[in-house]
Amino acid sequence: MERVALPERPGWKALAEKLGFGFHSMYGAPYWDESRAYCFSLSEIENDIEDPTTELWQMCLELVAHVVADSALMERLAIPQAYHAWIKESWLRSDPSLYGRFDFHYDGTGPAKMLEFNADTPTALYETGFFQWVWLEQQIQAGVLSDDTDQFNSVQDALIERLQQMFAPGYRLHFSSVKNLEEERATVRYLEDCAKQAGLEPKFVAIEDIGIDHQGRFADDDDYVIDTIFKLYPWEDMLRERFGPALLTAPQKWLEPPWKAILSNKGILPLLWEMFPDHPNLLPSWFADDVPIWVKETAHVQKPLFSREGANIRVVRPGRPILETEGQYGAEGSIVQAYHPPARFGADHMMIGSWVIGGNTCGLCIREDSSEVTQDLSRFVPHFIQA
Structure with missing residues (x-):
């Protein structure tokens, strides 16, 4: 590619x-x-x-x-x-x-x-x-x-x-x-x-x-x-x-x-990870209220259960500024997904x-x-x- x-x-x-x-x-x-x-x-x-x-x-x-x-x-x-x-x-x-x-x-x-x-x-x-x-x-x-x-x-x-x-x-x-x-x-x-x-x-x-x-x-x-x-x-x-x-x-x-x-x-992401752990095409994911403590110290992305067009995304990478997008989503809850860099x-x-x-x-x-x-x-x- x-x-x-x-x-x-x-x-x-x-x-x-x-x-x-x-x-x-x-x-x-x-x-x-x-x-x-x-x-x-x-x-x-x-x-x-x-x-x-x-x-x-x-x-x-x-x-x-x-x-x-x-x-x-x-x-x-x-x-x-x-x-x-x-x-x-x-x-x-x-x-x-x-x-x-x-x-x-x-x-x-x-x-x-x-x-x-x-x-x-x-x-x-x-x-x-x-x-x-x-x-x-x-x-x-x-x-x-x-x-x-x-x-x-x-x-x-x-x-x-x-x-x-x-x-x-x-x-x-x-x-x-x-x-x-x-x-x-x-x-x-x-x-x-x-x-x-x-x-x-x-x-x-x-x-x-x-x-x-x-x-x-x-x-x-x-x-x-x-x-x-x-x-x-x-x-x-x-x-x-x-x-x-x-x-x-x-x-x-x-x-x-x-x-x-x-x-x-987006709640399907932690559910898929739970059903198919370590699948090569999935990223480790959890519901935000159930995230292991160690995850919070690693690079991760927080996403609302419902959001469109990349709204209300929070990218956390230790040692780097937090990237956050604006929007009006997130009231119903969110998930946390392990960070994987884009090409x-x-x-x-x-x-x-x-x-x-x-x-x-x-x-x-x-x-x-x-x-x-x-x-x-x-x-x-x-x-x-x-x-």
Whole structure:
């Protein structure tokens, strides 16, 4: 694995905007950065990213089965008691999952270390599945990359295939996200396009515009009853908001399904470490109220059970300044994870995201930042595989 400097495509910003990628730059700084790219060997992808992701996904499924059988564990994860049985029923019904993203630190020399699992509302899907692939094709056409260059990226095909497995042709599938958040709307718009290619009928409704009819069913702003809805909105918030109790009786199906409320919680990190101690792709982790004294004297990272985009992360390394990110998370509790340094190239730190769609590992994305903590404005950098 190496980072290489590459020429940018002429006019790529205009192309991005034409293709709906208007947030390629944010607040005067680049979000998409194609002045460099990461080069991997096929063995690094297959052995160090793809295989561990597949194994970790299976471990997570084992963990869900373990948690739903023990209400005390759901309480440990700060899941409100009123929803325990509902989440368990979702698991026992085998409610299908669409996608998720594991985040790793990996430098090409040792096992990839799982930082967390974005199981419920991961973004960067459009950039990974579509725009990154366009970049590869155009750089090959321009002769910047050789004809035998590849990319670990079947994300779009996997999404379409998964949606075809889950729904009959012509099925009306609702999609939702928060109003006025461009990145999230772009993710959902991309999924809507994949649904069209899968032969479905996508319909968007902003999360704020969903209502409840007189029969207790959720409906959109055109009064269509919602049968199944993909929501780019976290379960931990839905379970605590005023319409939350209606979830228990409404007939709707949800993507991601209710049992993903377990896996979208960073409390799975100590639980996975307890179930699979010394696994090469896991980092030692504990709940914050159960941390051995010796851990506090070593390098470690404290993370809230619920947080997004690197908010409220505290990195402690003895003899060095504490790194803390801002945010409004942490009231429900936190975990402590052993520190593992990110790969560093010059002044930049990188993190790998590995996508799982329908249970299959199918692509990766890379984020860079001058900070060790990846946040919402961290740059997206493309990758390729060189034979």
